[in-house]
Amino acid sequence: MKAAAFMLAMSMGLAFAQQKGGKSERKPPPPQMKQEDRQRMRDDMRDAYRDRQARPDRPRQMSPEERQKLRRDIDDANRQLRK
Numbered sequence: 001m002k003a004a005a006f007m008l009a010m011s012m013g014l015a016f017a018q019q020k021g022g023k024s025e026r027k028p029p030p031p032q033m034k035q036e037d038r039q040r041m042r043d044d045m046r047d048a049y050r051d052r053q054a055r056p057d058r059p060r061q062m063s064p065e066e067r068q069k070l071r072r073d074i075d076d077a078n079r080q081l082r083k
Contacts (some may be wrong), residue, residue: 033041062070
């Protein structure tokens, strides 16, 4: 009986401590962005995406003549290395 009363008292104490401590640990909400800052961020993102679209990720495909010249240049360079 004493053990049950002791356990009940301990659990009530822990519950009270959690409630009291939980309120003081709350963080204040972050400050809201100003309208000017939001607009500046939108403009920056728009510019970044526009720049990315202007620069394609893949280079353009080479013409058959360009590929043949590149092959010859590579073969010549390999021959020079062997010497």
